[in-house]
Amino acid sequence: MLDKLFFSFNAILPIILIILLGYVVKRIKLLPENFFPLLNRLCFYVCLHVLLFYNIYNVNNITEIVQNWKIVLFAILSIFVIFFLGLGFVTLWIKDNTQKGVVLQCIFRSNYFTLGIPLATTLAAGNSVSLAISSVLSAVVVPLFNVLAILALSIFGKKEKLSVKNIIKKIITNPLIISVFVGIFALGFRALLPSSAAGIKVFTIKNNLPFLYSSIEKIANIASPIALIALGGNFTFSAIPKLKIQIFSATFIRLICVPSIFLGIAYFLDFNSNEFPALIALFATSVAVSSVPMCEGIGGDTQLAGQLVVWTTVFSAITLFLIIFICTHIGIFV
Numbered sequence: 001m002l003d004k005l006f007f008s009f010n011a012i013l014p015i016i017l018i019i020l021l022g023y024v025v026k027r028i029k030l031l032p033e034n035f036f037p038l039l040n041r042l043c044f045y046v047c048l049h050v051l052l053f054y055n056i057y058n059v060n061n062i063t064e065i066v067q068n069w070k071i072v073l074f075a076i077l078s079i080f081v082i083f084f085l086g087l088g089f090v091t092l093w094i095k096d097n098t099q100k101g102v103v104l105q106c107i108f109r110s111n112y113f114t115l116g117i118p119l120a121t122t123l124a125a126g127n128s129v130s131l132a133i134s135s136v137l138s139a140v141v142v143p144l145f146n147v148l149a150i151l152a153l154s155i156f157g158k159k160e161k162l163s164v165k166n167i168i169k170k171i172i173t174n175p176l177i178i179s180v181f182v183g184i185f186a187l188g189f190r191a192l193l194p195s196s197a198a199g200i201k202v203f204t205i206k207n208n209l210p211f212l213y214s215s216i217e218k219i220a221n222i223a224s225p226i227a228l229i230a231l232g233g234n235f236t237f238s239a240i241p242k243l244k245i246q247i248f249s250a251t252f253i254r255l256i257c258v259p260s261i262f263l264g265i266a267y268f269l270d271f272n273s274n275e276f277p278a279l280i281a282l283f284a285t286s287v288a289v290s291s292v293p294m295c296e297g298i299g300g301d302t303q304l305a306g307q308l309v310v311w312t313t314v315f316s317a318i319t320l321f322l323i324i325f326i327c328t329h330i331g332i333f334v
Helices: 002-027 035-057 063-067 069-093 097-108 112-124 128-155 164-173 175-192 210-234 237-268 276-283 291-298 302-329
Strands: none
Touching: 002 112, 002 210, 002 302, 035 128, 035 175, 035 210, 035 291, 063 069, 063 128, 069 097, 069 128, 069 237, 069 276, 097 128, 097 237, 097 291, 097 302, 112 128, 112 276, 112 302, 128 164, 128 175, 128 276, 128 291, 164 175, 210 291, 210 302, 237 276, 237 302, 276 302, 291 302
C-alpha cells in the first residue's frame, strides 16, 4: 500500500517542484515579473506547436489506431460527453465569462502528455501492449483536447459577436490546430512511402534529417517545463480567497467526478489491465499545464487557470493513489 502512495507522490512531485522553482525565482526577484508572461507567450506560440507536431508524428503506425479502435472510440466519446456536461455546468454555475472557458477546460482536459504518459508507462510495468495503447491515445486525445480548449475559450472569450462561423474560423486558423494538421499530413505522407526489405520507410525525418528531428524533439521536451516555470512565476496565494468556489468545484469535478464515472464505465465495459493505465492517465490526472499559456494566448482568466493547474496537481497525488489502490483491490492490476 505504501509503495502505491510513494508512486503517486513521485509522479506528482517533479511537477510541483518545477512550479515552486518558478515561484521562488519570482519571489527572490532573480528575474523581472514581466518575464513570466513572456515565457507563457514563448510556450504558446512556439513550444506547444512543436510538441503537438512531435506527438502526432511519433505514432509508429497509423494502423495502431485502427487496431485499438475500441479504446480510441471510448476515449473520444467520453471526452465529448465530459465537454458538453461541463459546458452545461459552467453556463449555469459560473458567472464570470472569462472564467467559464477556464473551468470548462479543467473539467474535460487532463494532463495526459506531461503526467499521464509517464504514469501509464509506470503502471504498464514494461507491458508493450499497454505502452502502445498509451502512445496511440496521445496522438488522438491531445489534438482533440486542443480543439475543444480553443472552442471553450472562444465561446466565452473576448466580447465579440458569437456565431458558428466565427468559432469555426477561430479553430481552423488557430496556430495550434494548424500544427495538428501539419503533424497529421506528415504522418500520412510517411505512411504512404514505400518501405525497404527490412521494413524501414525510405524516408523519415528521424532517419534522414536527424538534425531536424533532434531539434524538434528538444523543443518539444522543454514545452512542459517552460509552462510550469511560468506558472510558478505567475502564481499568487492572494488570489485563492476570491477564487475558492471556482477552484473547489473544478478540482472536485476533475479529480473525483470524472474518473469515478468514466473509469467505472470502462470497468463495466470490460476494458482490461492492458488498457487501464492509459484510461487512468486520461481521466484521473490533473488539468493540462498547457491550459495556462492557451488562456494567455486566446483569452480567459489566466490567474484562475494557474490556480487550477496547481491545486489539481497537488490533490491528484492523493486521488491517483486511491484510484490505483482500488484498481489493484478489484483485480485490474496485480
